[in-house]
Ligand code: HEM
Ligand code: SF4
């Protein structure tokens with residue numbers, strides 16, 4: 178087989194791979210605005226490339242809707258590479274869909290079968306009210322973060338070089354893993370209790386493990402948990418659903434750490 | 448530390464659930480060890496069990512522990528139901544399609560339902576046995592004493608007392624029972640001995656359905672045995688998740704120890720309820 182022949186075969190195969198398409202049925206939550214009552218609506222979408230991401234499939238559906246002079250479906254997204262935490266969606270009964278350790282923007286249509294009916298719903302929680310269609314208001318997470326998810330440092334000149342503070346590798350790794358949380362809210366969406374423990378635990382751990390975070394550790398955990406409760410999230414019953422569905426694989430270890438931090442804070446606070 | 452943090456915060460509530468839950472696990476072990484005496488056959492087993500029941504009601508340390516147990520059950524149940532109500536409110540609109548089985552066990556998601564069934568069981572269980580022990584309704588422990596004599600064997604019903612070596616106290620009109628347990632010379636203030644409540648015969652009659660030492664058998668014994676066994680199955684599921692979950696709630700988690708805690712929890716959740724359930728089944732088929 179000559180080189181050109183091999184090349185021809187390769188491109189042919191690539192084309193064949195790329196050209197695989199499926200036809201799907203969609204049941205999607207439509208809701209005009211925060212105050213209106215929504216409902217599940219059925220759509221049919223043909224010729225969806227299995228190489229497209231879930232969000233690209235929704236783009237394709239929206240184009241079809243616009244051509245039909247219907248209102249396109251509102252959904253959240255930004256980076257489309259799994260780092261911003263904007264995309265959400267409860268797909269076929271799971272946050273970010275059936276795949277593990279990916280966000281909805283990284284979910285591929287090859288995970289679905291030809292002719293399949295796919296349910297698409299917004300993340301459901303009292304603390305995540307629907308704004309429109311599939312878009313929910315996750316600013317409750319921002320308020321939890323503002324209650325303590327920071328370290329106070331002097332920024333007026335004479336700042337200390339962070340690398341001058343020795344940190345055990347083990348702690349640095351754990352802190353880094355916790356810091357991988359993108360605040361998407363899949364943990365809340367998956368939890369039967371709509372609890373935000375995994376998110377808050379990741380934020381608390383990320384600082385609790387590092388010397389810079391220790392200074393404000395006590396107030397941080399107390400204030401973040403208080404805000405979490407005030408925002409109307411449920412209570413953790415250790416079902417572990419959050420860690421399974423989390424696109425960043427945040428471990429339940431962080432929740433145990435927050436439980437320890439909270440006990441320390443509760444007992445030592447005045 | 449403010450009171451609201453200690454009682455109202457979601458995490459503090461979990462500490463209380465875990466502490467009371469683990470204390471109740473200890474209580475289960477103690478209760479089970481007592482119940483297992485029901486396997487001892489004959490009069491010997493009856494004495495062992497009734498002495499044990501007396502001890503449980505009168506020992507000061509056990510008394511304190513029993514109050515801690517009542518409080519734990521109350522606190523665990525009230526706190527658990529309050530948490531469940533809050534959790535329901537945290538998701539007012541349900542999903543049209545929820546594949547929860549893909550990420551968590553149904554037992555873990557149904558702790559409050561399982562707990563409520565256990566609470567119903569505890570209430571009926573206490574009405575059946577605990578209330579009788581504490582508020583009367585039990586006969587005293589009597590047994591047949593056979594004494595060989597010149598005119599052949601003599602049979603007599605006598606009370607089983609704390610001082611069995613002293614003269615046996617016969618069940619005759621000259622002996623009067625006061626304060627439920629005390630044996631007096633009739634129409635006098637002379638106490639001769641202290642008897643035992645016959646909880647043993649009551650339990651055996653309840654689950655065997657047969658008349659036992661003058662206690663009428665329970666016509667619905669089969670139903671009682673089935674309901675008891677089902678309740679133990681529910682307890683098993685509750686502990687299957689609850690035991691190890693309590694350690695997580697208390698922040699006790701470590702790569703090295705957590706797998707062992709989970710294994711012990713599973714074994715505990717199977718063995719303890721199973722042993723509880725075997726007793727009424729044994730009494731029924733015996
Ligand atoms: C002998 C009886 C019982 C034992 C040994 C027991 C034990 C436990 C344990 C060890 C836990 C785990 C705690 C944690 O995750 O931190 C638990 C959780 C729970 N129990 Fe019980 N329990 C008993 C009875 C009850 C009753 C009567 C109720 C009444 C409603 C109940 C409701 C609950 C609920 C709702 C939870 C989940 C709470 C949570 O995880 O936040 N339990 N139980
Ligand atoms: S813990 Fe995981 S699921 Fe929860 S917000 Fe962070 S990244 Fe999303």
Ligand code: FES
Pocket residue numbers: 253254255256257258259260261262263264280281282283
């Ligand atoms: S769009 Fe940024 S993570 Fe999905």
